[in-house]
Amino acid sequence: MSVAIAVDGLVKRYGAVEAVAGLSFSVEAGTIFGLLGRNGAGKTTTLECCIGIGKPTSGSIRVLGLDPTQPRDLSGLRRRIGVQLQATSLPEKANVREVLELYAAYYSIPPRVKEMAERVGLADKLDRQMAQLSGGEQQRLALALALQHDPDVLFLDEPTAGMDAFGRRILWTEVERLRAGGKTIVLTTHYIEEAERLSDRICMVQRGKIVAEATPADLVAEYGGAATVSIAADGFVPGAALEALGTWTRTGAEWKLATTTEPGLALAAIVTHANELGTTITALDMHRPTLEDAFIAITGETIQEAAL
Amino acid sequence: MNLARMFATQTKMHFLWYFRRDGEMMFWTLAMPVFFLVLFSFAFSNGVTAKSSSFLVPGIIGAQVLSSGFWGVGVMLATFREKHLLRRVYITPMPAWIFFASLVTYRVGLLAAQAIILIAVGALLFHVQITGNPLSIVAILILGTATFVSLGTIIGALARTTESANNIASILTVPLAFLSDAYVPIDRFPHAVSAALRLLPSTEFIETFRGVAVGGEPIAAFAVWLTVLGLWTVAGTVISARTFRWV
Numbered sequence: 001m002s003v004a005i006a007v008d009g010l011v012k013r014y015g016a017v018e019a020v021a022g023l024s025f026s027v028e029a030g031t032i033f034g035l036l037g038r039n040g041a042g043k044t045t046t047l048e049c050c051i052g053i054g055k056p057t058s059g060s061i062r063v064l065g066l067d068p069t070q071p072r073d074l075s076g077l078r079r080r081i082g083v084q085l086q087a088t089s090l091p092e093k094a095n096v097r098e099v100l101e102l103y104a105a106y107y108s109i110p111p112r113v114k115e116m117a118e119r120v121g122l123a124d125k126l127d128r129q130m131a132q133l134s135g136g137e138q139q140r141l142a143l144a145l146a147l148q149h150d151p152d153v154l155f156l157d158e159p160t161a162g163m164d165a166f167g168r169r170i171l172w173t174e175v176e177r178l179r180a181g182g183k184t185i186v187l188t189t190h191y192i193e194e195a196e197r198l199s200d201r202i203c204m205v206q207r208g209k210i211v212a213e214a215t216p217a218d219l220v221a222e223y224g225g226a227a228t229v230s231i232a233a234d235g236f237v238p239g240a241a242l243e244a245l246g247t248w249t250r251t252g253a254e255w256k257l258a259t260t261t262e263p264g265l266a267l268a269a270i271v272t273h274a275n276e277l278g279t280t281i282t283a284l285d286m287h288r289p290t291l292e293d294a295f296i297a298i299t300g301e302t303i304q305e306a307a308l
Numbered sequence: 309m310n311l312a313r314m315f316a317t318q319t320k321m322h323f324l325w326y327f328r329r330d331g332e333m334m335f336w337t338l339a340m341p342v343f344f345l346v347l348f349s350f351a352f353s354n355g356v357t358a359k360s361s362s363f364l365v366p367g368i369i370g371a372q373v374l375s376s377g378f379w380g381v382g383v384m385l386a387t388f389r390e391k392h393l394l395r396r397v398y399i400t401p402m403p404a405w406i407f408f409a410s411l412v413t414y415r416v417g418l419l420a421a422q423a424i425i426l427i428a429v430g431a432l433l434f435h436v437q438i439t440g441n442p443l444s445i446v447a448i449l450i451l452g453t454a455t456f457v458s459l460g461t462i463i464g465a466l467a468r469t470t471e472s473a474n475n476i477a478s479i480l481t482v483p484l485a486f487l488s489d490a491y492v493p494i495d496r497f498p499h500a501v502s503a504a505l506r507l508l509p510s511t512e513f514i515e516t517f518r519g520v521a522v523g524g525e526p527i528a529a530f531a532v533w534l535t536v537l538g539l540w541t542v543a544g545t546v547i548s549a550r551t552f553r554w555v
């Protein structure tokens with residue numbers, strides 16, 4: 001496997017603000033790489049440096065072997081990458097058809113207006129102007145602009161932010177289709193579910209630094225913590241057989257088992273034991289570790305700022 | 309790369325998006341200058357509208373060239389940057405010069421339409437006669453447009469926001485239109501003042517244009533001023549290219 005993107009020691013300062021504080025990662029060709037982090041973590045800044053919009057304060061970047069800080073390399077790179085910016089604003093009075101035609105001209109390719117519009121669910125809105133499209137529809141058009149010239153590498157910055165369930169499904173379908181086509185994708189998101197579902201590897205970013213990088217399954221296995229099963233039942237006491245499954249703690253009438261074995265089997269054993277004791281189960285709960293648990297364990301915070 | 313198609317499509321879209329579908333813009337571009345011409349021709353006529361109108365037709369066209377450079381290009385670029393349109397375009401393979409060339413072509417198209425309308429209205433209503441060599445007239449208009457577009461681009465490059473670009477453009481355009489012999493003859497000012505005002509590129513441009521278009525003078529008579537305008541254009545282009553920011 002070859003490396004499509006290599007970022008080494010990337011630092012980007014805006015005055016006193018260190019938006020990116022020494023990031024290094026590499027992305028294998030044909031894989032999907034998710035940058036996951038809170039708002040303000042430095043995802044957009046990192047991506048902008050990769051596409052030549054931002055000039056790194058220090059560090060090196062190679063995309064398809066080209067250096068986006070070098071004008072010559074950048075002009076060769078532009079036709080090979082597709083970008084959906086976090087906030088794409090297109091001219092208010094432009095309609096969908098015209099925007100696709102203009103971007104086809106930018107890339108010197110035949111316009112694929114109907115095909116692209118169908119793929120992003122805008123086939124019946126070709127003559128709508130930007131001002132008459134919802135935010136989610138504009139995002140879908142931005143996705144079409146990133147895809148129309150069939151680039152090798154895609155950079156998608158919070159591609160589903162502000163999209164409804166329909167838009168999200170379209171984006172996910174497109175990403176899966178690109179994966180099947182062997183494209184390389186860098187995707188930033190603050191939706192854990194999206195990162196987990198789409199990414200081959202996830203890089204968690206916090207305050208401009210990488211705090212963990214692995215496959216979603218490995219992140220959960222390593223940092224997600226134990227699975228838990230809890231039961232509330234009058235007169236319940238775990239016997240010796242159940243105690244061997246893991247660590248038990250008791251809060252009032254509720255017993256909780258933290259286990260590294262398969263929690264489904266533990267649950268079955270606990271229910272059987274409670275029945276043998278003849279107790280009435282009033283509450284029963286099982287929780288497998290998730291990527292969110294791993295995120296909290298790694299960063300010490302939830303991904304969404306606490307709701308006010 | 310198909311640069312010709314890129315240029316043609318971008319120019320067409322500028323025209324459609326920022327002119328054809330913008331009623332306010334069409335009004336300001338096409339109706340306002342004619343309104344000014346008619347109003348001021350009578351207001352300044354002292355009974356002879358042919359004379360005031362012959363002064364005003366080239367003056368108003370010249371003022372439109374100024375505002376085309378300062379507003380039409382300078383402020384427009386700042387707006388494009390603030391709305392994140394520039395960065396979206398920057399990451400496509402379109403060369404920067406194609407983008408600028410199409411913006412300037414679009415503005416030149418509007419200027420040509422304005423000039424034709426003003427000349428026609430001047431001729432029909434006030435018997436204004438354009439006696440100059442058409443090639444010389446077109447050459448002067450193109451040089452003037454290049455000068456004020458390159459100076460306007462500096463505004464677009466340096467202004468941080470649309471609002472500050474707007475302020476800079478208004479501070480420049482409105483007084484310049486009145487101090488550069490566009491609407492009011494500067495010969496009415498004391499000699500020292502009018503001599504000083506003739507150091508402004510806007511005055512030199514407008515007086516050259518008027519002298520050739522309606523004054524019956526040969527273009528060679530203005531060789532010095534045309535050279536000065538050329539130098540302003542070079543300086544403006546160099547400064548713009550050095551300071552321009554896409555993000």
Ligand SMILES: Nc1ncnc2c1ncn2[C@@H]1O[C@H](COP(=O)(O)OP(=O)(O)O)[C@@H](O)[C@H]1O
Pocket residue numbers: 014017018019020037038039040041042043044045046
């Ligand atoms: N142009 C800028 N000027 C100053 N600070 C900026 C600028 N862009 C981003 N920042 C700061 O850099 C940090 C990282 O921002 P960003 O990369 O947008 O994060 P993310 O995309 O992960 O939400 C934030 O603290 C943000 O306020």
Ligand SMILES: [Mg+2]
Pocket residue numbers: 040043044045086157158
């Ligand atoms: Mg962001």
